[in-house]
Structure formats: structure tokens, C-alpha cells
Amino acid sequence: MNSFGSKFRISIFGESHGTAIGVVIDGVPPGVELSEDDLRGDIARRKSGARGTTQRKEADVPYILSGTYNGRTTGAPLTVLFHNKNTVSGDYKNLADHPRPSHADFVAARKYLGFNDPRGGGHFSGRITLPLVAAGAVAKKLLKGISIEARTVAIGGSSDPVQFDRIVSAALADGDSVGGIVECRATGLPVGLGEPFFDSVEGLVSHLVFAIPAVRGIEFGNGFGAAALRGSQNNDMIVSESGLTATNNAGGINGGVTNGNDMVFRVAIKPTPSIALPQQTFNTRTGRVETLEIRGRHDACIALRAPVVVEAALAIALAQFI
Numbered sequence: 001m002n003s004f005g006s007k008f009r010i011s012i013f014g015e016s017h018g019t020a021i022g023v024v025i026d027g028v029p030p031g032v033e034l035s036e037d038d039l040r041g042d043i044a045r046r047k048s049g050a051r052g053t054t055q056r057k058e059a060d061v062p063y064i065l066s067g068t069y070n071g072r073t074t075g076a077p078l079t080v081l082f083h084n085k086n087t088v089s090g091d092y093k094n095l096a097d098h099p100r101p102s103h104a105d106f107v108a109a110r111k112y113l114g115f116n117d118p119r120g121g122g123h124f125s126g127r128i129t130l131p132l133v134a135a136g137a138v139a140k141k142l143l144k145g146i147s148i149e150a151r152t153v154a155i156g157g158s159s160d161p162v163q164f165d166r167i168v169s170a171a172l173a174d175g176d177s178v179g180g181i182v183e184c185r186a187t188g189l190p191v192g193l194g195e196p197f198f199d200s201v202e203g204l205v206s207h208l209v210f211a212i213p214a215v216r217g218i219e220f221g222n223g224f225g226a227a228a229l230r231g232s233q234n235n236d237m238i239v240s241e242s243g244l245t246a247t248n249n250a251g252g253i254n255g256g257v258t259n260g261n262d263m264v265f266r267v268a269i270k271p272t273p274s275i276a277l278p279q280q281t282f283n284t285r286t287g288r289v290e291t292l293e294i295r296g297r298h299d300a301c302i303a304l305r306a307p308v309v310v311e312a313a314l315a316i317a318l319a320q321f322i
Contacts, residue, residue: 002123004207004208004211004316005027005316005319005320006027006320007027007319007320008025008026008027008028008139008142008316008319008320009025009026009027010023010024010025010026010132010135010316011023011024011026012128012131012132012135013131014082014084014123014128014131015117015119015120015122015123015125016084016117016119016120016121016122016123016125016127016128017084017117017119017120017122018084018117018122019083019084020081020082020083020084021081021082021084021127021128021130021131022065022079022080022081022082022131022134023079023080023131023132023134023135024077024078024079025067025077025078025079025080025135025138026077026078027319028067028073028075028078028138028142029073029075029142030072030073030074030075031072031073032072032073032141032142033071033072033141034064034068034071034072034073034078034138034141035064035068035071036061036062036063036064038137038138038141039062039080039133039134039137039138040062041137042133042134042136042137042140042308042311042312043060043062043130043133043134043137045305045307045308046060046129046130046133046305046308046309047060047305048299048305058082058084058085059083059085060082060130061082061083062080062081062082062134063080063081063082063083064078064079064080065079065080065081066078066079067079078138080131080134080135080138082130082131082134084127095118095294096118097283097284097285097286098281098282098283098284098290098292099281099282099284100273100274100279100281100292100294101273101279101280101281101292102270102273103121103124103273103274104121104124104213105118105121108122108123108124109284121213124213125213126213126214126299126302128213129212129213129309129312132211132212132309132312132313132316133308133309133312135312135316136308136309136311136312136313136314136315136316137312137315139312139315139316139318139319140311140315142319142322143315143318143319143322145188146186146187146188146189146318146322147186147187147188148184148185148186148311148314148315149184149185149311150182150183150184150185150306150307150308150310150311150314151182151183151307152164152180152181152182152303152304152306152307153181153182153183153266154180154181154303155167155168155178155179155180155301155303155304156168156171156178156179156180156301159181168300168301168304171271171300171301172300174277175275175276175277176271176275176276176277176300177271177272177273177274177275177298177299177300177301178271178300178301178303179214179216179268179269179270179271179301179302179303180269180301180302180303180304180306181266181267181268181269181303182266182267182269182303182306182307182310183264183265183266183267184263184264184265184266184267184307184310184311184314185262185263185264186252186262186263186314186318187262189252189258189260189261189262189263189318190258190260191242191243191257191258191259191260192257192258193257193258193318193321193322194253194256194257194258194321195256195257196255196256196257197256199256200253200255200256200257201253201256201257201258201263201317201321202220202253202256202265203256204317204320204321205218205265205313205314205317205318206218207317208313208314208316208317209265209267209310209313209314211313212267212306212309212310212313213302214269214270214272214302214306215267215268215269215270216268216269216270217267217268218265218266218267218268219265219266220250220251220252220253220263220264220265221248221249221250221251221252221253221264221265222234222249222250222251223251223265223266226249229249234249235249236248236249236250236261242260243259243260243261244260244261245259245261248261248262248264251263251264251265252264263314267306267310269302269303269306270302271301271302272298272299272300272301272302274294274298275294275298276293276294278291278292278293279291279292279294280292
């Protein structure tokens, strides 16, 4: 399905090379000050332009079609639309019979019986993260006193920011791509958000984060590193009545519930599967494995543009509890 949430419900729509993409948000309370200008800051952070990002330049102008009146939300469903302008669909003609390795082309064609829109990945495209960012910007306005910030902390296996540009440039020169890690931190969270077991904070955040194309993993606090520690090393000593802990190995969550400390998690972003290097793939028309050369405009490192999308995922998840 293309909807998520109950108290703050989002439904995304559109395809990468279709007329438009957008999101419908239900559950926004009435009276919240909101205009297109409130969305533009996060939208700008997602745009391409830096070295290693796609050469597809879209204006990404948001249009609020419903849910506001006189600059405030009405309580009715909020709809935000973005028109696609800079599409070059001809770049994808050779993919009709040649599904790209590690991309959604093959599963999309099978799942939707060949009726899916394959241009630019269609509804599976990273372009659809734009409506997610818009929904996240709305959600952030509801999270009073809570601050969310994400940043890219590793690229191509290196955590040295000085090396990031060199690593991305080397991948570009080789016609290849690199992955990365994004770390997200939320401050100002109260104690008690979330439920044990099925509606845990980690569960809902992970659900939203894995809606971001190219995400391959998530860890909270020490994450997998905790498996190598003893309890005496991993435990967070409580040092105040408010629940402040001396360390934050749990990433701000105990028992699926926020404990008042900063929520910290990291997200693994895979290398872009659409690369310029020739690759081998199965030709569904001829029934043979053949060489595929991918045309089009693609990011060499998705992790460069991912932080604001990860922020949006967290904001949307927290809005369910707030």
C-alpha cells in the first residue's frame, strides 16, 4: 500500500516521469500556520546540485491544493503537489527488456504484470522521496520543542568528511557509485512516547525509514555494536530524576518507549544501482544474459541527499505519537 499511519496518515502518489507527484496528509490539526514557504527549506536540502548528485534539475515547487485557508490548516486532508518538468524518458527505453541489477525493475514488472511505469523507476523512484520530505516538514511543525537533525557521517566506508568529495569523484570517474551512512538525532523528546512490542518507537521509525529507497539497514544507539559488549559496558546509568543517563548506548529508547535522552540512530544507504559501467542482466525478450549500459541521470552517492529524507521519516513517525 502507499499509505502509512493512523493519527497522522500520509498517502504518496505519482511516478518519476509522470505529470506530477505528491502526498495527501490526514490528521493535521486545524489552526497550524502553514504555507508553501514552510516546505521550501527542507525541499531545497534534498535538491541535486552537489558533485555526485543527479544532473536532473527539477524546480520542486510545492503547491498546497487543499487543507489550508487564510494561511492556516483547516483540519481537512492536506494535499501537496509537485509537477515533473525535467524528464528525459527516452533514456529508459532499453530497460523494458533489461531489468537493472539491484533495482526494482524486475520485481515491479512481475508484481504489476507489466503495467507499471518503468520510466526513471516509476513509483519506485527516489524522486518519490520529495513528497515524503514535504510531509516531514508538516510533521516537524507539530513537534513542539523537538529538534531533528541528520547528517552524512560516512561515504564509501570512510568516516572522514575531508575524504568524501575525493571518494565520490573517484566513483564518478570510474562510472561507478558509493554508499554511505546517515546519522539522525532528535533532541527534546519527552519520556513516554511509544508502546511496548508492536508500536515501539523503533518499530515505527524503522517502518518509515525503510520506505526510503536505497536504505539497507538501521541501528539505534550502539546498535549491532552492543552485541559485542557486556551488560556492565552497555548499560546506561541513570543520573537524574528526569531520566538523564551518563551514556546513551540505548539511543534514547528503552522498552520501545522514549526515555528522555536524545534519540540517535544510523541508516545504511546502498550504492546507487544505476551506474555507467556495463553490467550483465537477463534479457526478458531474448531469454539470454546480455550486457546492459544504463543511460540517464543518476546520483553517484545517494547518501549525500538522504539526511533530510531521514529527518522526514522520523518526524512522520513521531507525529503518530504526538
